[in-house]
Structure formats: structure tokens, C-alpha cells
Amino acid sequence: FDYVVDAIDVVRVKVAMIAFCRRAGVPVITCGAAGGQIDPTQIRVDDLSRTIQDPLLAKVRGQLRKGHGFSRDPKKKFGVEAVFSTEPLRYPSSDVACEVSVGGPAGLNCAGFGSVVTVTASVGLFAAARVLNGLAAAR
Template sequence: MHDDALALAVREPLFASSQSEARQLEARQLEARQLEEPQLEAPRIETIDASAALRVDDDRRRFGGVARLYGDAALDALAAAQVCVVGVGGVGSWAAEALARSGVGCLTLIDADHVAASNVNRQVHALDSTLGAAKIDVMRLRIADIAPRCQVRVVDDFVTPENVADLVPAGAFVVDAIDAPRAKAALVASAVRRRQPIVVCGAAGGRTDPLRLRRDDLARTTGDALLASVRARLRRDYGFERRPGAKFGVTAIHSDEPPPAKRCTAPGAGAGFALSCAGYGSLVTVTAAMGLAAASFAIARLVAGSSAA
């Protein structure tokens, strides 16, 4: 081996060794500088569940008209309210729909009846596609399409004096839209005993003028045989006030329009034919107006305690 080649062979390992040491030195110096510099925290990424905010925003859009009328606090009060509609027929179906469209958050619907062809002229849920279905089920599905966040509880039963306390939620505002005097009296007596607000609907059959609807204390309604029968039962069976002119403290929606002579002219009336119009004809302009008046009274009471009402 020549001297030059030998010198190169000796220098190459030394050069490689010096390069390695230099890289190690640079790495140690960089590490030292990083330790001296303040450490920045990694950026924090928060995952926000926007579903609640979106739901609130959706309600504000759906029921913005109510909020502009009564205020945001009133809309919140309606969303937190519970209303029980007893009887989901010509009057009650309209009341239930109005309450749902006004932002009431929880509804209980009580009825054991089914949709019949004779209901089509006056009940909001009565359609060709719903004939034979349970009224409470049809109404529940309808409300779900109107106000998806509204909680709807359905009770497939008729109110009686024996079961009224079990069927009607204790904390609910009650809308009475049934047409049986015995059941109505039991419902009113139960509500008064439990200090529940209630609005009672009178007879709509045989009436044609919705402008004849009135709102009075149940003890002072006139021209309504159904409510007269309820009053008599309340006094006789439940100890309600008997003094002339004394109020019951229960609001009733009734018509002062005299009904015609009692008759039933529905074709095919007979055994197995359901006609819940107390022997009179019925008109949606009256039954719906009565249900809407009852819902309006309930809404006014429910928002009365809100700061913006």
C-alpha cells in the first residue's frame, strides 16, 4: 500500500467519527435549547353537542309566533307545561292540536273511542285513512308531525268516578271535552279536590253559530242541558255550593244558542251505528271553536305566571 492510500484509509474512520460526534453534539444542543424555551400547550379541541341548541332553535322557529305574542318566558312556560285532554272528539281533538301548535311540552290524551265515518264532519283527526283507528293513536301521530318534541301520553280508557284519579295526571291542566254527565262531574270534582286547573266544555251539538260561545263559571251557564246535569250531580254527589248565585270556581265554555228540537237524522242510524252528537246534528265551526276556546283559556292560564306574560 502506498503512503497516500494508507493515510487516506486512516483518515476516513477518523472523519466518520468526527461527523458522528458533531451530530450528537448538535442534538444535545437542540435538546438543551428546547428545555430552556417555554413549552406551549397543545391546542385544546372541544367537542360541543349542538343537538340541544338545535332543538331549542327549532322550537323558536316553530313557535316563534307564540313567543312574539307572549314573550320568550311564556314560551318556556308552555314547553314545561302538562295538559290533559279528556275526550278526543269533535271538541277535544281541536283543543289538543291547538295546544301542540302553541308549544305545550307534554300532553295526555284520554279516550277509548275509535274514528268512525260519522266523525269526519267535525273531528280534526277523522280522515278516510284513519277510519277504525283509535282516536288517541291517530292524534298522537298527528302531534308528532306537528311538534316532534311534544311528549304525548295516551290512555285508552273512558273516565269514570272510580278511575279518574288514576287516569288524570295530578300536575296537569285539565281540558274536559267529554259528553257524559256522570264522567264530567267526576272529572270536575277530582280536579277541584286536587286543586288542578280545569276548563269544562259544554254541548256543541245542535248549534250553528260559533259567535254564541261564552265563557262563564260552571255554576252560571245557561241554556246548556249537559252542564245543567253536571251541576246537579256536583251538588248532589260531591257537595258543591248550592246557594243561588254562588260560583263553583270552575270555568266553562258553552253556547247560549238554543238547540233545536231533539232529533237524529243521520242516515243508517241504528244498532251498531256510532253517533256521538247527543241526537243533534253537529258543525265543525262550532265544535272546533269550542275546542280552540278551551285551549286558549288553558294557554292564558299557563303563561300567566311567566314574567313576560
């Protein structure tokens, strides 16, 4: 592969993919969660070790450090680009949240944060732009 774009929302799978790509020397760009955010102008790209406001990427960082030897030193980069938003999360209010069954949320439903197409699409476009720029620079 020339590049891998990770847009998975499952922490253990995201961690496994990033760790594999790093070991294999394949450039990977990972996308943070877009739920609970509405402002695409706050999307940034930085090293995964420097992301903020993203609980998904925070869990990924922790597991990469714990189980895959990524540096715990906050001054050291992971060498993995991440697309994320600096916008604080907007939590759903109780008057608009749906009821969740005892088994908990499953599949695509309204049990979690909502997402806005302008944010999710922008995250994808940021990732695609980084890949295209990286490929062009390599030539």
C-alpha cells in the first residue's frame, strides 16, 4: 500500500491497524470521531500524539502506548498523522436523546452523539488531501 486511511470507530481495530502500519512502514492517517461536533472549520491535522478534544483518539493513544511500545513521552511524536476536531463535544440533551434498551446501543441508531455531514465529509476530505499531497511529494 502507498497509504492507509483509517476511519474506523472501534478502538481495538483502530489500534491494530495503526500498529500494523507502523511495523510495516506503511504511512497511515487516522481519523478521529466526528460525533457531537458541528463546526468543520475546527478540523486539524497533527501527529496522533498531539490530538485534543477527541476521546476516541485518546483511547487509541493509550492502547498504542500500553500494548505497542509507542512513546509515553509527550514531546515525542508517534509518526502517525491524525485528522481531528478541536471543537468541544456537544453532548445530547436529555429531551432529545432516545431511550436505550437494557442491552445498550447497537448498530446505527440515535443512542450516541449525532454527526453532521459537513464535519464527517470534511474529515474525509482532509485525510484525502494529506494522502494526495504525500503521494505527489514522493514523486
